[in-house]
Amino acid sequence: MTSIEDYGKYETAWCPGCGNFGILNALKHALVACELAPHQVLLVSGIGQAAKAPHYLKANVFNGLHGRSLPVAIGAKLANPELTVIAESGDGCMYGEGGNHFLAALRRNLNLTILAHDNRVYALTKGQASPTSEQGFVTKTQPHGAFAASFNPVAVAVTMGASFVARGYAGMPEHLAGLIAQAIKHRGTALVDILQPCVSFNKVNTFQWYKEHCYELADDYDPTDHAQALGTALEFGERIPLGVIYAMEKPLFEEQFAVLKNGPLARQEVSREGLRQVMQGYV
Amino acid sequence: MPRDIQLLIGGEAGQGLVTIGQLLSKALVRAGYEVFVSQSYHSRIRGGHNTYAIRLGEGPFFAPRESIDILVALNAETVELHREQLTGWALLIADSAFDPDLPGTISVPFAELGPEPLWNTAALALLGNILGLSLEPLYQAVEAMLGKKHPEALAENREIMEKSRVWAEAHVPEHDFALAGGSPVADRLLLNGNEAIALGALAGGLKFCAFYPMTPATSIVLELIAHAETMGCVFEQAEDEIAAVNMAIGAAFAGAPSMVATSGGGFALMAEGVSLAAMTETPVLIVVAQRPGPATGMPTRTEQADLEFVLHAGHGEFPRAIFAPGSIEACYQLTQKALALAELSQSPVFLLTDQFLADSARPVAPFDPTAIVPVRAGAEPDTAVTPYQRYRFTDDGLSPRLLPGLSTHLVVADSDEHDEEGHISEDHGVRIGMVEKRLRKFALLQQEAIAPELNGEKGADLLLVCWGSGQGPVQEAVAVLRDAGRSVAMLHFSQVWPLVPAQFLDILQASGKVVCVEGNATGQFARLIQRETCFAMPSRIARYDGLPFTARYILARLEKLIAVEARP
Numbered sequence: 001m002t003s004i005e006d007y008g009k010y011e012t013a014w015c016p017g018c019g020n021f022g023i024l025n026a027l028k029h030a031l032v033a034c035e036l037a038p039h040q041v042l043l044v045s046g047i048g049q050a051a052k053a054p055h056y057l058k059a060n061v062f063n064g065l066h067g068r069s070l071p072v073a074i075g076a077k078l079a080n081p082e083l084t085v086i087a088e089s090g091d092g093c094m095y096g097e098g099g100n101h102f103l104a105a106l107r108r109n110l111n112l113t114i115l116a117h118d119n120r121v122y123a124l125t126k127g128q129a130s131p132t133s134e135q136g137f138v139t140k141t142q143p144h145g146a147f148a149a150s151f152n153p154v155a156v157a158v159t160m161g162a163s164f165v166a167r168g169y170a171g172m173p174e175h176l177a178g179l180i181a182q183a184i185k186h187r188g189t190a191l192v193d194i195l196q197p198c199v200s201f202n203k204v205n206t207f208q209w210y211k212e213h214c215y216e217l218a219d220d221y222d223p224t225d226h227a228q229a230l231g232t233a234l235e236f237g238e239r240i241p242l243g244v245i246y247a248m249e250k251p252l253f254e255e256q257f258a259v260l261k262n263g264p265l266a267r268q269e270v271s272r273e274g275l276r277q278v279m280q281g282y283v
Numbered sequence: 284m285p286r287d288i289q290l291l292i293g294g295e296a297g298q299g300l301v302t303i304g305q306l307l308s309k310a311l312v313r314a315g316y317e318v319f320v321s322q323s324y325h326s327r328i329r330g331g332h333n334t335y336a337i338r339l340g341e342g343p344f345f346a347p348r349e350s351i352d353i354l355v356a357l358n359a360e361t362v363e364l365h366r367e368q369l370t371g372w373a374l375l376i377a378d379s380a381f382d383p384d385l386p387g388t389i390s391v392p393f394a395e396l397g398p399e400p401l402w403n404t405a406a407l408a409l410l411g412n413i414l415g416l417s418l419e420p421l422y423q424a425v426e427a428m429l430g431k432k433h434p435e436a437l438a439e440n441r442e443i444m445e446k447s448r449v450w451a452e453a454h455v456p457e458h459d460f461a462l463a464g465g466s467p468v469a470d471r472l473l474l475n476g477n478e479a480i481a482l483g484a485l486a487g488g489l490k491f492c493a494f495y496p497m498t499p500a501t502s503i504v505l506e507l508i509a510h511a512e513t514m515g516c517v518f519e520q521a522e523d524e525i526a527a528v529n530m531a532i533g534a535a536f537a538g539a540p541s542m543v544a545t546s547g548g549g550f551a552l553m554a555e556g557v558s559l560a561a562m563t564e565t566p567v568l569i570v571v572a573q574r575p576g577p578a579t580g581m582p583t584r585t586e587q588a589d590l591e592f593v594l595h596a597g598h599g600e601f602p603r604a605i606f607a608p609g610s611i612e613a614c615y616q617l618t619q620k621a622l623a624l625a626e627l628s629q630s631p632v633f634l635l636t637d638q639f640l641a642d643s644a645r646p647v648a649p650f651d652p653t654a655i656v657p658v659r660a661g662a663e664p665d666t667a668v669t670p671y672q673r674y675r676f677t678d679d680g681l682s683p684r685l686l687p688g689l690s691t692h693l694v695v696a697d698s699d700e701h702d703e704e705g706h707i708s709e710d711h712g713v714r715i716g717m718v719e720k721r722l723r724k725f726a727l728l729q730q731e732a733i734a735p736e737l738n739g740e741k742g743a744d745l746l747l748v749c750w751g752s753g754q755g756p757v758q759e760a761v762a763v764l765r766d767a768g769r770s771v772a773m774l775h776f777s778q779v780w781p782l783v784p785a786q787f788l789d790i791l792q793a794s795g796k797v798v799c800v801e802g803n804a805t806g807q808f809a810r811l812i813q814r815e816t817c818f819a820m821p822s823r824i825a826r827y828d829g830l831p832f833t834a835r836y837i838l839a840r841l842e843k844l845i846a847v848e849a850r851p
């Protein structure tokens with residue numbers, strides 16, 4: 001049995017009161033709930049304050065480049081389908097620099113989990129607008145307020161028919177741990193967009209603000225109803241729904257590769273007979 | 284038997300000229316002749332002017348020839364574009380509909396022989412008749428191509444081939460192109476450079492490749508994908524080259540020997556990945572098939588102008604190795620070597636090729652599948668010191684590379700500067716230790732470096748230096764000069780980084796005149812040699828019109844160089 005202690009305790013580089021603490025805690029609880037030992041898990045992140053999270057628990061880690069958590073995660077999952085692969089990064093990394101990879105990952109539907117810490121601001125670079133910043137969000141680099149429309153990752157994911165789309169909130173770690181556990185257990189690419197206050201650089205979307213705007217989806221909400229899910233996903237303003245917004249079993253990307261049924265590629269021999277056949281084709 | 288015949292088939296894209304060429308080359312190789320196939324095409328699906336050239340005869344041949352002995356013109360434009368290249372004894376096969384009225388013309392009434400879609404097999408039969416091949420090997424080649432997919436088309440192809448044969452016997456004028464004395468050689472492979480790279484990768488233990496299509500690298504991936512199931516590999520078309528290289532790094536981190544294949548423009552996007560592979564010490568093979576730049580440049584043409592780019596791509600300081608095969612065999616062998624060296628040095632390793640080598644085909648002796656030693660990813664978990672540290676400091680800079688998930692050891696890799704465990708570190712002492720650890724791996728790369736190959740005697744009056752695909756054409760130029768009694772040698776580099784001066788500086792110094800032959804405008808390799816050895820090569824033969832070197836091109840420029848320098 002895995003316990004929360006197995007995932008360790010580390011000193012962090014986060015501000016006191018940062019939403020990341022709640023997310024990290026929820027992730028550890030979710031991993032324990034999924035009965036996963038640290039060596040079975042690979043956390044892949046990009047760059048940003050959120051992307052440091054994998055350094056603060058015990059697991060296999062690949063902390064790559066800004067925006068690139070998903071392609072690395074996909075490559076690793078295709079090399080070893082037995083790994084539980086989680087791509088974890090912030091909104092700037094996942095939806096800005098990595099936007100193309102985000103869309104492509106949803107289309108592919110590998111069995112992996114995407115955790116996007118969504119604080120709606122670039123924090124590590126000290127407070128510029130992110131793709132999910134509200135229109136009009138004033139920063140030193142957007143002194144007249146962000147002009148571009150805010151990116152709604154949940155709506156985009158539901159529109160594209162992603163197989164599992166959820167929204168959580170760092171201020172509700174127990175609820176969030178439940179969502180992350182469901183996402184990990186889901187067979188397919190599971191997105192959990194995690195709303196997160198940034199105590200240093202986002203003075204608009206504060207703990208208080210989220211408390212006033214977020215609500216949990218009702219117990220009888222049916223996440224398999226795509227049309228309803230679209231409506232729910234588009235609801236983002238006065239009221240913000242939390243929970244599993246859409247979930248549907250879909251064919252797994254990795255199942256198209258027969259070789260992956262035999263486990264990790266690393267331990268599969270090169271077939272000399274196969275090679276002989278291949279070469280015969282050029283005679 | 285004629286020693287050396289240059290045959291060129293020209294027409295628009297979509298007219299089936301590649302089919303004629305491939306079938307004829309295959310039949311010739313099976314019949315025991317030597318061929319050297321080169322292709323020239325435009326960046327379009329239909330139209331344009333494309334050619335498929337086969338140099339054939341006794342050989343062996345390592346480069347194309349510029350003059351043409353047999354021209355098959357599938358349209359009138361082909362005649363206009365190539366008439367100046369025709370030799371005095373050339374034959375020109377053209378449709379009677381656009382009778383070119385040149386000496387040696389064989390005006391073929393294709394419309395009388397059969398319907399238009401079959402004209403390419405008609406031309407194949409005509410060529411077979413001229414070259415003295417019997418119909419059977421040609422038909423077998425057609426059968427091998429069509430048999431599985433279109434068995435219904437076999438009868439009509441056979442019919443038009445026989446009709447064309449009969450027509451040829453009655454109408455082809457006397458000529459001297461009939462081959463004789465070929466004795467079938469078993470099991471030779473007809474491969475172009477990209478096919479040889481793909482085979483080398485598969486033999487070397489490749490398990491993963493991510494790519495974004497880009498000429499002239501795409502055909503490497505096409506070959507890989509054709510054999511994916513047989514060889515148990517995973518290949519994925521990524522959303523862009525940035526994703527491709529990051530996927531390959533992710534797969535390699537998790538234990539799949541991995542590569543990417545692209546051309547200059549795609550590689551520009553991958554540059555961050557080079558740096559990432561270096562920092563995380565993840566093995567990855569990066570194949571860059573060069574074409575003329577800058578920017579989109581000339582997508583379907585050739586150049587050797589990305590040497591400096593590949594040598595310097597990626598921010599920060601770290602070791603790398605760059606191979607530059609010069610032959611089909613080297614494409615096969617060096618791809619294996621590069622995959623193995625990437626794993627051994629836990630570093631990015633490059634294979635630099637170009638459109639000329641990619642699209643040039645030659646018969647090669649079969650490779651022995653039992654002789655290969657496929658790369659094995661990662662160290663065995665039980666060899667690891669506990670607690671396991673992915674970046675443990677060692678004398679040679681190599682830390683045991685365990686694979687995540689294959690043991691209870693945790694593997695932590697980071698693009699940030701990191702401590703031995705792999706976690707982010709901003710400690711300046713750790714920084715110095717890690718920089719030096721990574722750079723220590725350069726000694727291994729130097730130790731593994733392939734020495735340049737000297738063809739000829741050390742101390743020759745004239746030494747031609749070349750790298751990568753320059754090998755074949757330079758070799759032919761050297762042979763011509765030797766036949767004329769000149770003292771000449773060639774020094775060919777199939778690895779262009781790291782350079783180990785002890786392997787070649789004495790050869791440069793001992794030679795009379797040294798001339799560097801390379802396919803770029805500014806002399807990138809000559810400059811690199813000078814940077815590393817202080818040996819200057821002011822005499823250069825450059826080519827940057829998008830076309831490959833030929834012996835004639837080299838000899839003509841050499842004559843000029845020598846004439847200029849002989850002036851008082």
